[in-house]
Amino acid sequence: MLNICFFGTGYVGLVSGTCFAEMDHNVICCDIDQGKIDALNSGVIPIYEPGLTELVQKNIKNKRLKFILASKVNLSNIDLCVIAVGTPNTSDGHTDLSYVNSAVEIIKEQRHDQLTVMVKSTVPLGTCKDISQILNENFSNKIDVVSNPEFLREGSAVNDFLCPERIVLGFFEDSTKKKLEILYQPLANKCPIIYTDCATSELIKYASNAFLSAKVAFINEMAHICEKIGADIKTVSHGMGLDSRIGNKFLAVGPGFGGSCFPKDIQALKNLTNNLHSNNKLISSIEESNNAWKLAIATNINKYANQHNIKSVTFWGVTYKANTDDVRSSAVIDIISYLLERNIEVTCYDPQGLENLKQIFKDKINYEKDLNNSAVNSGLIIVTTEWEEFSKVDYRRIKNSAAKTIFDLRNIINKQAAIDAGYKIYELGQQIAE
Numbered sequence: 001m002l003n004i005c006f007f008g009t010g011y012v013g014l015v016s017g018t019c020f021a022e023m024d025h026n027v028i029c030c031d032i033d034q035g036k037i038d039a040l041n042s043g044v045i046p047i048y049e050p051g052l053t054e055l056v057q058k059n060i061k062n063k064r065l066k067f068i069l070a071s072k073v074n075l076s077n078i079d080l081c082v083i084a085v086g087t088p089n090t091s092d093g094h095t096d097l098s099y100v101n102s103a104v105e106i107i108k109e110q111r112h113d114q115l116t117v118m119v120k121s122t123v124p125l126g127t128c129k130d131i132s133q134i135l136n137e138n139f140s141n142k143i144d145v146v147s148n149p150e151f152l153r154e155g156s157a158v159n160d161f162l163c164p165e166r167i168v169l170g171f172f173e174d175s176t177k178k179k180l181e182i183l184y185q186p187l188a189n190k191c192p193i194i195y196t197d198c199a200t201s202e203l204i205k206y207a208s209n210a211f212l213s214a215k216v217a218f219i220n221e222m223a224h225i226c227e228k229i230g231a232d233i234k235t236v237s238h239g240m241g242l243d244s245r246i247g248n249k250f251l252a253v254g255p256g257f258g259g260s261c262f263p264k265d266i267q268a269l270k271n272l273t274n275n276l277h278s279n280n281k282l283i284s285s286i287e288e289s290n291n292a293w294k295l296a297i298a299t300n301i302n303k304y305a306n307q308h309n310i311k312s313v314t315f316w317g318v319t320y321k322a323n324t325d326d327v328r329s330s331a332v333i334d335i336i337s338y339l340l341e342r343n344i345e346v347t348c349y350d351p352q353g354l355e356n357l358k359q360i361f362k363d364k365i366n367y368e369k370d371l372n373n374s375a376v377n378s379g380l381i382i383v384t385t386e387w388e389e390f391s392k393v394d395y396r397r398i399k400n401s402a403a404k405t406i407f408d409l410r411n412i413i414n415k416q417a418a419i420d421a422g423y424k425i426y427e428l429g430q431q432i433a434e
C-alpha cells in the first residue's frame, strides 16, 4: 500500500485517485479551488461520470480518500506524487504546461528521497525528462519521474481504470519498477503492463489517440462516399470490422469526433512532427478531415432548411458523445454556430449537457429540458449524440407543429417507429433528397 498525492481533480485526477483508493492505497487529492475541495469532501462531484459518486463517497467514508487545498499539501509521508492537472491548448495550438509547472514547483519545494513523481496528464513528448531535470537540479539523490498515460474514456472511466486493457509505465531509474509493481499489484493479472522509457510511454498515448481519431475520420469519409454512390455505411462498417486486423470498434459514423482529448492531442502531435521537420502527411490530415466533415454536415442542414423554408431546428444531444455532460469541442457547437450565422433558430435538448452548453451560447439559443417539448416549433430534428434514450423515443408523444424530418447523425434512432409517426428520416451516409 502506498501513500499517494494527486495534483488535479479533473477527470483523470478524480477518477484515477479514487480508483487507487479503491485499490487500497491512501490517496490525497489536491486542487487550487477551495469550493471544489469542500464539495468533494462532502461527496459531491463536479462532473457526470457513471459510478464515480458512489466510489468517491465509499472511499471518503473508509478514510482512504481525501481532498485538500494544494497550498496546504504536506508531502513528508508521501511515496508517490501524481500530476493529473489539465494541459489545455493555447490559442496558437501549443500545450499550456502552466498547471504542470505549478505542481512541479510545489513538489520541488518539499522533495525528499523516498518520493517518486508520476505524470498522468497528457504532456508533450519530452516533458517527463524536463520535469526530472527541474526536480533533480543541484541534488545528488535523484527522484524518478514516471510517465503513466491514462486511456480512460469519459462515460466509462471507472470501469476503464479498474479493468484496463493495458498499463503503460515509462521511467528513468530501474529501481522505480518495484514501487510501480506495488502500485498496480491489484491489476497485475488483469492486463499486460508495459515497462518502458518515458519518451516511448508519452508517444504511446499520443499515437493511440491519433490512431483512434483517424479511424473515426476515416469511417466518416466512407459515409461521404456512401452518400454519393448509394452504398450503406452501416454494412460497410460491419464488413470492415469483421476483419480482426481492423477491428469493429471506432467505426461508428457521427458528426465528427470531439471532446477534450482527440482534437487537442492530434494538434500536439502535429506540432511535434512539424518541429521535427518530419514529412508526416497523415497526422495533419486527421484534423482537416474532421473539420471538413463537420462543415459538410452543417452545410447540408442549412441547405435543407433553405429548400424547405425551415427557420427553426432542434438538436437532440449536445455532448460530444453519450454518458457525459462534457461539451468541449463537441461537433454540435460548430454546427450550431454555422446555423446561427445564417439566422436559423436553434433549440437543444440533452439529458446532461445543457448547463455546459449555456456557458457557450448563453441566450443565443433555446434550451429545453423535456424531449417531448423540444421540437414544438422546429421544422427539423437533428440527432447528434448517441444517448440511448434517442433510440427509444415514443414519437407519438413528441409535440410538434412542423418537425416532420429527422437527420440522424449517429444512425441510432428507431427508424420504423419514426416513419410510422409520419417522419421523414435521413441517416448519415444517405443522400439527402432535394
Ligand code: UGA
Residues within 6 Å of the ligand: 122, 150, 151, 152, 153, 154, 155, 209, 212, 216, 249, 250, 251, 252, 253, 254, 255, 256, 257, 258, 259, 260, 261, 262, 320, 321, 322
Ligand atoms: C479518448 C480515448 O478513447 C481514451 O482512450 C483516452 O484516454 C481519452 O481520449 C483521453 O485522452 O483522455 P474520450 O475523449 O473520452 O476518450 O472519448 P472517445 O470515446 O474516444 O470518443 C471520442 C470522440 O470520437 C467522440 O466525439 C465520439 O463521439 C467519437 N467517436 C468515437 C465516433 O464518432 N465514432 C466512434 O466509433 C467512436
